[in-house]
Amino acid sequence: MSRLLTEVRRSPLLAVGVVVVTVLATVAVLAPYIAPFDPKAIVGNALEEPSSRHLLGTNDAGADIFSELVWGARSTLVVAASATALVLAIGVLLGLVAGLRGGVVETLVMRSADVVLAIPAIPLLIFIASMAGPSRTVAIVSIGLLGWPQVARVVRSQTLSLRNRGFVHAARGYGADPLFVMRRHLLPALGPIIAANLAFMAGLAVTIEAGLAFIGLGDPTTASWGAILERALRHQAIYVTSMWVWWLLPAGLAITVAVLGFTFIGVGLEPRFNPRWTRFA
């Protein structure tokens, strides 16, 4: 935690990212207390303008847009966090195994990574989501299964270069078992680079979650920023009245800010392991 604080002090970008994500997480956790209404319930007339009762008005069904927005933070973060955790688990495991075992296992893992990387991920996600029916679990699992190669590649290549360093040889010489070496020497060195990768991954997951909802493949049981956009754009009046200011804009900005927050964390962490960046960024 204290290490995080020193990092934050060094990079303003990282600080902004951390603040944005913290705010989002707070909103997501406290959603039931912040949102005045159930986001799916009809709580007013259709298409009300913003008022003290409905801060951002109501949509064409009469649901409170502000409440939708607040609950949307939860959907977004649930998908981003779970998908990223899954990517982390698969990526680190396969990367370490490939880097430490070598041989056939390595070839197999890295070839699969190549193939998965070559497949256009988002069209495949749309394909799977449309076949499996819209659900959050499907989105999370699919992102996890498609996102691991980046992390696995980084972990493998770092493992390969670390494996032959003096301190690892020394530890091995003392009879340390591989798990200890992994925990004590490899994972700390890999930490920042994995963290940056995960931050980018989380940003991508936010875009994907909203994007799927935008295509109409969002989980119908939960509020989602992408779904707000989709609904607003399907309503023709949005093109001729000023409704878009409170209906379309807030949700779009929320997605943008969330993505930027995660990206800033990733970019802010980059100088830690890629000294080339410090000079020019």
Place this chain on the structure above:
Amino acid sequence: MSRTAHRTTGPLPDASEEEAGQTEVVQEAFEGRRTRWAPILSYALTVLVLVTLNFAVPRLMPGDPIDALLAQGSPNYVADDAVREELARYYNLDAPLPRQYLSYLANLATGDLGHSIHFNRPVSHDLRERLPWTLLLITLAMILSIAIGLPAGIHSAWKRGRRVDRGLLGFFLSVQNLPIYFVGAMVLLVFAARLRLFPLGGASTPFADYGPLATVLDVGHHLALPVLLMALQFAAFQYLVMRSAMVSELGADYLLGGRAKGLRKRRLQYAYAGRNALLPVITVIGMQFSLAVTSAIFIEQIFAYPGLGLYMFNAVFVRDYPAMQGAFLVLTVMVVTANLVVDLLYRRLDPRTAA
């Protein structure tokens, strides 16, 4: 940096990738022979995976695709027995799985992508009609993005640290992270709906009877916003990579020499440094075809542009499985093929991997 001759799918601009082990020498001996065929083998493998996914995903879903699709009460309920039989023939669900797979491959080989339930036409017919529109959109956006991204990157690197550089860097960093469906919707709202500078959607004015020149202008007018949006999105990453590659070139002695000779700035920027910094950018452009198809799906939907992306979206909307499968297959194989072409081109251009 030992450039990775044997990374099959697009050598990444990543220096740390290949600090590998001591077995390098033994590997080199193998790689020499393997390198030439590696991209093509990996291409074939990827296409096979895509085709298999296309076969497997609908069958992995609970229930029988035909029943789910045609059940009474589903939006696609079809009373027509002919359609039902046609579907049964195409999916061939009564046969054992390996037989189904073989018949699926056989159908594919003859260009039979099944029969669309919603549009009641062969899928391949619709795809053929829409593919050129998507290709036009992506090609124009790609060309424009290169025309924007590379000069901007070169210029930015040249003036690194100054105000122009910071401005450009900030601009492209944000562009890269903006969700294209949101920006697209806003642009449509402002420039087409409000200011009425551009048409609201489509690829041409319906029922218009123009001469050849007017037709081109009309299509261009419809394409302007979608192409510009996509181009800016692609240009962002090209810019970032170009800038960083260019910055690492700038300290080189040949530039000092060139300057001492009195070469013009533009010549130094483009013919000398820019040329040497180009390789990683080409890799990036290759990887961007995947992004291009993704953006096309969203942009075509927002601008009601009659390409493959909109077709896929419509198919998703009415749960038209055969149409979805066909669009997915064509879009993804297109991406993978573009990747292969760029990969082969890269091998030609990079003297370290040129055979």
